[in-house]
Amino acid sequence: MNNKIPNFVKTNQFGLLILVIVFICIFSFSTDGFTSRFNIYALSRVVALDIMIGLAMMVVILTGGLNLSLGALGVSAAMFGGWCMETMGIPISITIILVLAFGSFLGWINGFVTVRTGVHSFIVTLATMSIYFGFMTLLTEAEAFRKLPEAFTDFGSLKLFNKYVSPLLIISVLTCFVLYYIFKYTDIGRKLIAAGANPDAAELSGISVDRMFIYCHMLSGFLAALAGIMLTARIGAAIPSMAGHLGFDWLLPAFLAPVLGGTLLSGGKVTVFGTMLGAILVTLINNGLYLIDVGEFWVRFFLGIILLGAVLLDRAREYFTVKNSIVS
Amino acid sequence: MSDYILELNNITKNFPGVKALDNANFRLKKKSIHALLGENGAGKSTLIKIITGVYNQNEGKLFLNNQEKSFSSPNEAMNAGISVVHQERNLIRRFSVGENLMLTNLPKNNIGLIDYNTVAKESKKWLDIMELDIDPNTIVSDLTVAKMQLCEIAKALSLESKILLLDEPTSSLSPQDTKNLFVLLKRLVAEQDVSIVFVSHKLEEVFEICDEVTVLRDGKNACESEQITNLNRQKLVKLMIGRDEQIIKSKKNIDFTDESLLDLQSINTDLGHKNINLNLKKGEILGLYGLVGAGRTELIKCVLGLDKINSGQILLNNKEIKIKSPKDALEKYKIGYISEDRKKEGLILMHDVLSNAGITVWSNLKKILSFLNDSIVYNKVDPYVKQLEVKTPSYQQIVSNLSGGNQQKISVAKWLASGTDILFIDEPTVGIDIKTKSYLHELIIELSLKGTSIILITSDMPEMISLADRIITMKDFKVVGETINNHNYEEMSSSIMGNIHE
Numbered sequence: 001m002n003n004k005i006p007n008f009v010k011t012n013q014f015g016l017l018i019l020v021i022v023f024i025c026i027f028s029f030s031t032d033g034f035t036s037r038f039n040i041y042a043l044s045r046v047v048a049l050d051i052m053i054g055l056a057m058m059v060v061i062l063t064g065g066l067n068l069s070l071g072a073l074g075v076s077a078a079m080f081g082g083w084c085m086e087t088m089g090i091p092i093s094i095t096i097i098l099v100l101a102f103g104s105f106l107g108w109i110n111g112f113v114t115v116r117t118g119v120h121s122f123i124v125t126l127a128t129m130s131i132y133f134g135f136m137t138l139l140t141e142a143e144a145f146r147k148l149p150e151a152f153t154d155f156g157s158l159k160l161f162n163k164y165v166s167p168l169l170i171i172s173v174l175t176c177f178v179l180y181y182i183f184k185y186t187d188i189g190r191k192l193i194a195a196g197a198n199p200d201a202a203e204l205s206g207i208s209v210d211r212m213f214i215y216c217h218m219l220s221g222f223l224a225a226l227a228g229i230m231l232t233a234r235i236g237a238a239i240p241s242m243a244g245h246l247g248f249d250w251l252l253p254a255f256l257a258p259v260l261g262g263t264l265l266s267g268g269k270v271t272v273f274g275t276m277l278g279a280i281l282v283t284l285i286n287n288g289l290y291l292i293d294v295g296e297f298w299v300r301f302f303l304g305i306i307l308l309g310a311v312l313l314d315r316a317r318e319y320f321t322v323k324n325s326i327v328s
Numbered sequence: 329m330s331d332y333i334l335e336l337n338n339i340t341k342n343f344p345g346v347k348a349l350d351n352a353n354f355r356l357k358k359k360s361i362h363a364l365l366g367e368n369g370a371g372k373s374t375l376i377k378i379i380t381g382v383y384n385q386n387e388g389k390l391f392l393n394n395q396e397k398s399f400s401s402p403n404e405a406m407n408a409g410i411s412v413v414h415q416e417r418n419l420i421r422r423f424s425v426g427e428n429l430m431l432t433n434l435p436k437n438n439i440g441l442i443d444y445n446t447v448a449k450e451s452k453k454w455l456d457i458m459e460l461d462i463d464p465n466t467i468v469s470d471l472t473v474a475k476m477q478l479c480e481i482a483k484a485l486s487l488e489s490k491i492l493l494l495d496e497p498t499s500s501l502s503p504q505d506t507k508n509l510f511v512l513l514k515r516l517v518a519e520q521d522v523s524i525v526f527v528s529h530k531l532e533e534v535f536e537i538c539d540e541v542t543v544l545r546d547g548k549n550a551c552e553s554e555q556i557t558n559l560n561r562q563k564l565v566k567l568m569i570g571r572d573e574q575i576i577k578s579k580k581n582i583d584f585t586d587e588s589l590l591d592l593q594s595i596n597t598d599l600g601h602k603n604i605n606l607n608l609k610k611g612e613i614l615g616l617y618g619l620v621g622a623g624r625t626e627l628i629k630c631v632l633g634l635d636k637i638n639s640g641q642i643l644l645n646n647k648e649i650k651i652k653s654p655k656d657a658l659e660k661y662k663i664g665y666i667s668e669d670r671k672k673e674g675l676i677l678m679h680d681v682l683s684n685a686g687i688t689v690w691s692n693l694k695k696i697l698s699f700l701n702d703s704i705v706y707n708k709v710d711p712y713v714k715q716l717e718v719k720t721p722s723y724q725q726i727v728s729n730l731s732g733g734n735q736q737k738i739s740v741a742k743w744l745a746s747g748t749d750i751l752f753i754d755e756p757t758v759g760i761d762i763k764t765k766s767y768l769h770e771l772i773i774e775l776s777l778k779g780t781s782i783i784l785i786t787s788d789m790p791e792m793i794s795l796a797d798r799i800i801t802m803k804d805f806k807v808v809g810e811t812i813n814n815h816n817y818e819e820m821s822s823s824i825m826g827n828i829h830e
Contacts, residue, residue, distance in 0.1 A: 186694070186699060194676055194687055201676050203655075206654050206688055
């Protein structure tokens with residue numbers, strides 16, 4: 001029936017893109033500072049992080065699970081990085097590799113416990129959230145690492161493209177492309193999606209589902225650690241409370257981006273660029289509402305409403321998912 | 329006055345791009361059992377959905393007791409005395425039988441709480457009518473599949489239904505349970521003034537129980553209210569598929585004294601299999617027959633490493649092997665398993681045709697750095713999807729949108745593509761139309777002639793006898809008999825049933 005409308009128009013991402021444009025228009029006209037160079041640069045720094053934590057959550061939602069420990073894990077990894085650089089004097093590049101490995105390891109713990117016990121990852125990561133954060137606070141004595149190498153903190157405040165864009169955003173966008181490539185063009189990516197969509201059928205088709213689920217959690221840990229490094233570079237220090245108590249500040253954007261983006265909560269479908277657009281939308285609304293000066297609590301109120309709306313959208317999507325492709 | 333309780337005249341139903349029903353007629357006589365037959369996609373389900381108020385017809389009229397009716401919801405149809413018993417169970421498993429039966433009209437006591445005594449008493453009444461010996465307080469999940477089926481019928485009766493539509497009621501029943509069900513249905517018709525529409529793929533059952541037959545083909549009547557006594561199996565099949573049925577028989581010369589390809593020796597498992605010995609020759613189709621619950625599928629799953637084998641050994645080409653997982657079976661030993669439950673275990677319904685057909689070959693096809701794109705997978709699986717004549721608009725079609733027969737073909741295609749030496753095929757034709765069924769039969773025989781060794785699990789006796797070279801009978805997780813198949817239906821079936829009932 002709708003043969004004349006190109007398929008792209010019917011996708012969730014197209015709807016998101018329209019929303020993003022609509023909000024940009026609204027905020028450009030209704031606020032003063034929205035299109036200023038300063039604000040756009042600030043936006044690019046924030047959105048970079050929101051994209052990364054959205055992706056970190058997305059790869060676990062793919063399995064039909066959740067990663068509540070995301071924030072705690074990211075901050076723990078960042079603190080580990082601060083310790084490496086400040087206390088141990090390890091070079092930046094090696095530190096980054098160590099931090100990413102550490103994040104993957106914490107993710108592996110999440111995945112291993114989930115797979116071995118058969119308990120839902122909601123419970124497992126609720127526990128590890130507390131464990132990681134508690135352990136980190138204990139070891140660091142809640143002290144921040146503020147004397148990081150200048151080369152590292154300078155990178156966080158670097159301004160590119162006529163001083164409009166933070167390099168952090170480029171890292172996030174590149175990560176999106178890499179993840180898209182993995183899910184679309186590799187054997188392992190296909191297996192991750194198949195295992196998430198129907199574990200029983202995937203297992204009987206010769207896929208080691210447990211291993212795939214563990215990979216997803218490791219990837220989530222890796223991305224959360226990367227987000228931790230990026231946040232450290234952005235604020236120029238590794239601070240235990242930089243993602244709020246127990247890392248809670250990350251949870252809302254982490255859910256919002258993939259769910260708005262079209263990732264099914266029941267698993268088996270990823271939308272890398274949808275997640276990116278979802279993160280952009282969340283950051284925009286956040287930023288715009290601050291500029292309109294509605295107050296901190298109203299911003300939270302609106303984000304909560306949006307999450308609820310997005311979840312309803314997710315329910316609706318399960319009925320209308322038919323035409324959409326598995327990876328987008 | 330006609331003696332029809334239900335009449336549908338010249339029904340046409342259009343869906344976007346398809347005419348599902350085209351001037352179809354259906355007339356149900358009072359107190360009769362009427363078979364509604366047709367291949368998948370012939371329009372049976374659409375007709376049933378019109379009768380039960382799920383759809384409205386575009387053209388044509390529906391008469392109930394000679395009065396024109398049009399139902400705008402299933403509830404209206406139910407209130408008018410029309411009930412459907414679906415293939416899928418419609419009972420709430422954690423509720424008691426009584427609660428399920430009385431669900432829409434739970435009796436209350438003075439202070440508005442549920443009056444469980446009345447629930448038990450009322451539901452007992454309906455269970456008694458059916459001569460069912462079930463305590464109304466039993467939790468549904470504790471019942472056998474057969475009893476659940478009967479409870480559903482009791483539930484329909486409790487709604488004072490005068491027309492019962494039974495959709496494949498015997499698909500999960502053992503032969504004995506099926507017999508009991510038929511006795512009951514006949515009694516309901518005789519004593520309770522009930523008329524029954526019977527939908528089934530099993531033609532033997534139609535001849536056993538039905539009075540009249542209506543066949544649909546491509547949305548039109550291939551025959552209308554024909555007396556069953558005027559028909560035989562060949563005629564009926566011809567009406568359904570529009571051509572004569574091909575009888576397929578596997579004829580091979582297998583020397584059963586040859587060395588075995590796969591050999592299970594005194595296998596005991598966690599699930600309760602006791603001392604299982606069986607061997608599979610190269611190119612053989614080895615049938616595993618047994619009633620539901622005999623432990624056949626479970627045995628295969630243990631062999632695949634999904635459940636634990638406690639003792640005994642598995643030999644492949646006389647070498648002992650340990651299979652840890654289906655992945656191991658596929659990649660190390662070239663053994664595959666086509667599941668009986670294609671929706672839950674065979675396919676990823678929300679994914680497209682290409683990824684379902686290719687899932688078993690991704691590992692083999694991947695290039696450097698695990699690179700794999702759609703065209704590599706397409707080139708590999710396309711010949712098999714074509715060979716199986718899968719009808720799909722494109723490889724990007726989501727599998728849940730395809731018909732049952734096409735879905736089954738895809739779950740077979742992925743194993744053909746994987747090129748396994750040994751295939752375990754579990755109930756390959758459940759709920760599948762005759763055309764696809766005989767197609768799959770030919771394919772299984774062809775595969776074995778080309779050297780694939782097959783263990784075939786089926787509860788369909790004619791299927792077993794036409795395909796298998798040798799038949800192993802299982803009962804209560806033990807092997808109770810082994811027979812070389814001579815393809816003579818009477819001899820073989822009595823010998824197998826003899827093994828089971830000894």
